[in-house]
Amino acid sequence: MTTTTASLSRLHARYALGTCTAALASLLVCAPALADDAAAAATTEPAGPWTITKHIDLASRYVLRGATTTYGNGQALGNAGADAPESDQAALQWGIDFVHSSGWSFGYWASTINYSYKQLGKSYSDRSITEFQKPRSVENDLYFAYAGNISGDLGYTLGMTGYYYANGSHANALETKAGLTWGALSLNAQTLLNDVIWGNKGDTYWTLVYTRPLPYDITFTSTLGAYTYKREGKYLGTRDTATGTACGAGQAFVVNGCYAGNGPSSGGLRHLTLGLSAPFPNSPITWSLQAILGGYNRFDIKQGNQLVGMLSWGF
Numbered sequence: 001m002t003t004t005t006a007s008l009s010r011l012h013a014r015y016a017l018g019t020c021t022a023a024l025a026s027l028l029v030c031a032p033a034l035a036d037d038a039a040a041a042a043t044t045e046p047a048g049p050w051t052i053t054k055h056i057d058l059a060s061r062y063v064l065r066g067a068t069t070t071y072g073n074g075q076a077l078g079n080a081g082a083d084a085p086e087s088d089q090a091a092l093q094w095g096i097d098f099v100h101s102s103g104w105s106f107g108y109w110a111s112t113i114n115y116s117y118k119q120l121g122k123s124y125s126d127r128s129i130t131e132f133q134k135p136r137s138v139e140n141d142l143y144f145a146y147a148g149n150i151s152g153d154l155g156y157t158l159g160m161t162g163y164y165y166a167n168g169s170h171a172n173a174l175e176t177k178a179g180l181t182w183g184a185l186s187l188n189a190q191t192l193l194n195d196v197i198w199g200n201k202g203d204t205y206w207t208l209v210y211t212r213p214l215p216y217d218i219t220f221t222s223t224l225g226a227y228t229y230k231r232e233g234k235y236l237g238t239r240d241t242a243t244g245t246a247c248g249a250g251q252a253f254v255v256n257g258c259y260a261g262n263g264p265s266s267g268g269l270r271h272l273t274l275g276l277s278a279p280f281p282n283s284p285i286t287w288s289l290q291a292i293l294g295g296y297n298r299f300d301i302k303q304g305n306q307l308v309g310m311l312s313w314g315f
Contacts, residue, residue: 066271073299074261082132087114121169200233
């Protein structure tokens with residue numbers, strides 16, 4: 001769908017990026033949460049040169065990289081139509097990370113999804129499919145990275161993420177990651193290596209992240225996310241690649257057909273997210289809240305502004 005080690009997959013990638021004005025409990029019902037902040041509550045276990053981080057999270061929703069409204073080129077279809085967000089209801093998420101003092105790190109992150117990537121992927125070649133709710137998918141991210149120092153406060157990160165969807169079809173992918181860090185700032189680029197129903201080979205997700213500690217153990221994080229897109233791919237573009245025909249004027253191809261609406265864009269601002277997180281005193285539980293200012297998806301459709309809430313248990 002940020003940064004901490006467990007965020008290497010989503011920066012989740014697919015970066016999960018929502019309004020309620022009540023307490024946190026209300027936010028967990030009506031606001032989507034960041035997948036990449038899943039590790040914020042995790043505890044660490046020293047094991048020689050290794051640091052181990054584990055967490056289970058309850059997110060109000062799972063929003064992928066700021067797509068709060070739709071992935072498509074026209075009207076939002078909702079989860080019943082296999083559209084954004086990844087889950088429009090509470091999502092269970094979990095993960096574990098291993099960080100070595102040498103700079104290497106490895107991790108796993110997962111989330112439930114409120115529609116079926118299996119049905120969506122099958123609909124590419126079977127246009128009779130109209131039911132996208134079952135079997136619902138589970139996203140699994142496996143990732144590794146190496147973080148090194150260039151000079152002074154200037155550092156770098158190189159890594160890769162593999163995405164595997166339980167109950168998925170044409171959705172599994174590989175994505176590279178390259179980043180620079182300078183003090184509290186980090187600039188990251190994540191590039192997709194194959195065509196899938198959620199992206200085209202060569203799509204690059206860019207994030208500029210600023211993190212600052214505040215009083216009372218609160219951490220402030222801001223994330224500016226943008227995309228550069230490959231306009232044409234097997235599942236997203238201007239041609240129905242299953243039938244070999246071009247879409248008409250005022251249409252775009254989105255997974256299983258040519259739909260009226262905007263054509264594909266070459267890139268743009270995806271989201272600006274402002275977040276706060278902190279542990280509850282003397283507790284393994286951490287809370288996090290994010291305000292998402294929505295940008296635009298790959299078809300230049302405006303995404304809505306939302307608040308984000310999450311509770312994370314580190315163990």
